[in-house]
Every structure is written in C-alpha cells, then in structure tokens.
Amino acid sequence: MAILEVEHLQKSFGSTDVLKDITFSVEKGQAVSIIGSSGSGKTTLLRCLNFLESPDSGTIKVNGQVIFDPAVQGRLSEKDIRERRLHFGLVFQSFNLFPQYTALQNVTLAKTLMVRQQKLDKNNPGILKSIEEEGKELLERMGLADRMGNYPHQLSGGQQQRVAIARALALSPDILCFDEPTSALDPELTGEVLRVIRSLAEQNFTMIIVTHEMAFARDVASHVIFMDSGRIAEQGRPEEVFGNPHEERTRHFLAGFSQS
Amino acid sequence: MKLILEQMPIVFRSLNVGFLQTLRLFFITLIGAFPLGLVICMGTMSRLRLLSSICKVFVWIIRGTPLMIQLLIIYYFPGLVWHNPIWGSGENGRFLAASVAFIINYACYFSEIYRGGIQAIPVGQEEAGLVLGMTRSQIFFRIKLLQMIKRVLPPISNEIITLVKDTSLSRIIALQEIIWAGQAFMKGSQGISGAIWPLFFTAVYYLAATGILTIGLGSLE
Numbered sequence: 001m002a003i004l005e006v007e008h009l010q011k012s013f014g015s016t017d018v019l020k021d022i023t024f025s026v027e028k029g030q031a032v033s034i035i036g037s038s039g040s041g042k043t044t045l046l047r048c049l050n051f052l053e054s055p056d057s058g059t060i061k062v063n064g065q066v067i068f069d070p071a072v073q074g075r076l077s078e079k080d081i082r083e084r085r086l087h088f089g090l091v092f093q094s095f096n097l098f099p100q101y102t103a104l105q106n107v108t109l110a111k112t113l114m115v116r117q118q119k120l121d122k123n124n125p126g127i128l129k130s131i132e133e134e135g136k137e138l139l140e141r142m143g144l145a146d147r148m149g150n151y152p153h154q155l156s157g158g159q160q161q162r163v164a165i166a167r168a169l170a171l172s173p174d175i176l177c178f179d180e181p182t183s184a185l186d187p188e189l190t191g192e193v194l195r196v197i198r199s200l201a202e203q204n205f206t207m208i209i210v211t212h213e214m215a216f217a218r219d220v221a222s223h224v225i226f227m228d229s230g231r232i233a234e235q236g237r238p239e240e241v242f243g244n245p246h247e248e249r250t251r252h253f254l255a256g257f258s259q260s
Numbered sequence: 261m262k263l264i265l266e267q268m269p270i271v272f273r274s275l276n277v278g279f280l281q282t283l284r285l286f287f288i289t290l291i292g293a294f295p296l297g298l299v300i301c302m303g304t305m306s307r308l309r310l311l312s313s314i315c316k317v318f319v320w321i322i323r324g325t326p327l328m329i330q331l332l333i334i335y336y337f338p339g340l341v342w343h344n345p346i347w348g349s350g351e352n353g354r355f356l357a358a359s360v361a362f363i364i365n366y367a368c369y370f371s372e373i374y375r376g377g378i379q380a381i382p383v384g385q386e387e388a389g390l391v392l393g394m395t396r397s398q399i400f401f402r403i404k405l406l407q408m409i410k411r412v413l414p415p416i417s418n419e420i421i422t423l424v425k426d427t428s429l430s431r432i433i434a435l436q437e438i439i440w441a442g443q444a445f446m447k448g449s450q451g452i453s454g455a456i457w458p459l460f461f462t463a464v465y466y467l468a469a470t471g472i473l474t475i476g477l478g479s480l481e
C-alpha cells in the first residue's frame with residue numbers, strides 16, 4: 001500500500017500556475033527522485049507536502065488518511081497543521097541550521113520543546129536524556145561524532161547539511177523530503193552528503209529527493225518523476241526514464257545534461 | 261581662583277546628587293523600554309490589521325514629535341485638563357512622569373529597531389522551525405529572538421548613548437537631574453550665584469558616562 005498519495009494537486013501564485021494536476025504515489029521504503037529544470041515546480045511540490053505552501057486544490061494522503069484537503073484546511077487549528085506536517089521532514093537547499101545552537105542542540109531542539117510543551121518530562125524525567133542520546137546516535141550515523149559541540153559556522157557546508165539531515169530524522173518523519181540538498185555545496189562536499197542519503201535509501205527510509213545530480217537521481221531512486229512546467233511529464237523506473245524516455249521533453253532535458 | 265576652589269565641594273555635592281537622578285532616569289528608561297519595545301514591535305508586526313495599524317500610528321506620533329513636548333504633555337495634561345494631578349507633587353511626581361515619557365518614547369524607537377532586526381533574519385529560519393513542528397511562539401523565542409538581539413545590538417547601543425544625554429530634557433519639567441543642579445548655581449544656590457563653570461562640569465559627567473558605556477557596549481558586541 002502506498003504511504004503517500006498525491007492527487008490532482010494544483011497551486012498557482014497569482015496568475016502563474018506552478019503546479020498543474022500533480023498525481024503520484026510513493027510506496028513505503030521507496031526513494032523517489034524528482035528531476036526537471038528550474039521553475040518546473042519541484043520545490044513548490046515539496047513545500048506543499050510540508051505545509052509551507054497551501055495548494056489550491058487536490059488532496060494529500062498519508063497511510064490512506066487525508067492530511068490535506070482544501071475544503072477543511074481553513075478550519076484546521078495550528079496544532080492540527082503541526083501534527084500533520086510532522087508526517088514529513090524537509091531538508092533545505094540552504095541547510096537553515098539554527099546558528100545559536102550546537103550541532104547536537106539543532107538536532108534535539110524541536111523534540112525537546114515538544115516534550116516540554118506537552119509536559120511529558122514531568123512523568124518521565126529520563127525522556128530529555130534519551131532525546132539527547134538519540135541525537136548523538138543520529139549524528140554518529142551522519143559521521144559527525146566529533147562535531148556535536150560545534151556551532152554551524154564552525155562546520156563545512158557538507159557537515160552542516162548532514163546535521164540538517166539528522167535534525168529532520170530526529171522527529172522520525174514518515175517521509176523525508178530533500179530540496180536540492182547539494183546545490184549549495186562545492187563538488188567535493190557533495191559526495192559526503194550524497195553518501196549519507198544513499199545509506200538512508202539502503203535502510204529503506206521513504207524519501208522524496210529533488211535533485212540536479214542526474215547520476216545520483218538515477219542511482220539512488222527506485223522511481224523517477226520528471227517535471228516540466230508544473231506537470232509530471234513522465235514517471236517510472238529510473239532505467240526507463242533515463243534509458244528510454246518516452247517524452248520528447250524528457251529526452252531534451254536529459255540531453256542537456258549528457259552534453260555538459 | 262581661590263574662590264572656585266572653595267566652592268568646588270559644594271558644587272560637586274550638588275552635581276553628584278543631580279547625576280544620581282540622571283542615572284535613575286536612564287536605567288528605569290532602559291528597564292521599561294526594552295520589553296515595552298518588544299511588545300510594540302510584536303503589535304506592529306501582528307497579523308491583526310487593526311492592532312498593527314494602531315501600533316504603527318502610535319509609533320509614528322511618538323517618533324514624529326519632540327520628546328520635550330511629550331514630557332510637558334504627560335506631566336501637565338492630567339493636572340491642567342482633568343484637574344487630577346495623577347503624578348503627585350514634588351520630585352517623585354516629576355520623576356514618575358519623566359519615566360513614563362522616556363519609556364514610551366524609547367520603546368517606540370526600540371520597537372522599530374527590533375522590527376528591522378527580525379525582518380533581517382532569513383525566512384529559512386522560520387521555515388526550518390515550522391517543518392520541525394515548532395509553535396510560532398517557540399520559533400520566536402527560541403530561534404529568532406537571539407538572532408534578532410545580535411543584529412540590533414549596534415543600533416541599540418547608539419540609542420543608549422543618546423539616552424544618556426536625552427535625560428537632560430527632563431529639566432523642562434524641573435526634574436532635579438544634573439543640568440538642573442548645575443544651572444542652580446547660575447541663579448543662585450547655597451551662597452553661589454552667577455557661576456557658569458558648574459554647568460561645564462556637568463558635561464564631564466556625561467562624557468564619563470558615555471565613555472564607560474561605549475567601552476562596555478563595544479565589548480558586548
């Protein structure tokens with residue numbers, strides 16, 4: 001059964017239609033990559049999934065349960081929206097780490113605040129300690145065991161992005177979204193971030209990855225979506241989309257990469 | 261010359277007392293205006309149109325008129341118009357009225373500085389907080405506030421230095437701060453009259469205060 005079903009999603013900014021009738025689904029444990037030229041709507045799609053933008057119409061279901069429906073969206077409380085968006089995690093192109101917190105604090109902050117807000121630490125005094133342990137473990141898995149006490153400005157871009165991935169994982173999202181996670185990095189730093197994402201794919205994390213790294217998109221994903229001017233122009237297994245594209249637009253887009 | 265040396269202890273005792281009042285007004289203004297500025301700032305940035313409009317007009321009026329007028333109105337208006345001198349009589353009443361005027365005035369300036377500081381924070385910080393399921397108040401107090409403070413420290417330092425000297429405006433409602441104390445010796449006080457040199461010495465007090473503040477605020481930045 002699909003963990004994520006997106007149906008007929010539409011979004012426009014003013015008179016510009018950014019997303020037109022987007023329909024796709026993601027299976028549990030599947031890594032999906034979304035490719036396409038700038039302005040094709042890839043980032044807006046991820047932002048809709050994470051409730052940073054509100055689609056004009058269409059539905060989003062997670063585990064068969066509708067979490068976005070424009071008909072009820074306006075009536076949701078901020079608390080409802082917070083709970084719903086926690087199905088998703090988002091890793092930003094520009095990392096967006098919190099500069100005043102250490103790597104470890106960046107990872108643990110949201111969960112710690114959530115626990116305090118719900119006063120869960122009153123009955124369970126060890127819970128904050130266990131959040132910290134989880135945070136340390138996540139950073140170790142990102143290869144950052146010796147960087148936990150460092151502040152973001154003391155870290156390289158690749159290290160910052162790995163902290164950001166750990167931060168997103170700390171809330172155990174059902175689906176982890178990556179918005180061009182390596183576009184702000186030097187080529188030599190790109191590799192270390194891609195390796196981390198690849199290892200997550202091998203551990204069967206459900207992921208949606210927007211990327212311009214074509215070799216990576218082909219390699220890591222079991223499903224590829226090619227977007228063109230707000231529509232899904234083509235989707236399928238990576239060997240089909242990359243090896244034998246049916247659409248002229250896909251061929252044209254991929255040709256631009258093989259030349260460069 | 262000999263006369264001045266004899267007068268000095270009397271003058272400095274007076275100036276010290278006046279300067280103490282200056283410092284009291286300075287600190288009470290900061291203590292009140294820092295948080296009130298934040299409240300006004302949140303009001304001007306509120307998503308409630310009416311609230312934000314009211315706050316913006318208020319800030320415009322306070323920043324657009326001289327502090328001296330505000331002092332006069334706040335001190336004299338209740339007594340003259342309502343026939344209810346709410347500030348009470350004497351130095352305590354004047355100090356209370358001056359404190360209110362200064363706190364409101366500086367809070368409005370601070371609120372605009374805070375607003376600039378908050379708006380300069382990249383939108384990605386708020387978005388990162390949102391996707392991590394934080395509430396709006398958590399995002400403000402845990403993420404934005406500290407970044408805002410770091411950004412506003414230089415312009416706030418500037419206002420703090422200005423405030424040291426602005427306290428002298430309270431002379432207009434006869435608050436017995438240091439200028440008042442120095443001027444008293446021109447008109448005649450404690451057997452000294454027609455002396456302008458005590459007024460020059462008030463400047464030394466201001467210079468010392470702003471000098472210490474400049475060094476302190478500089479190290480904070």
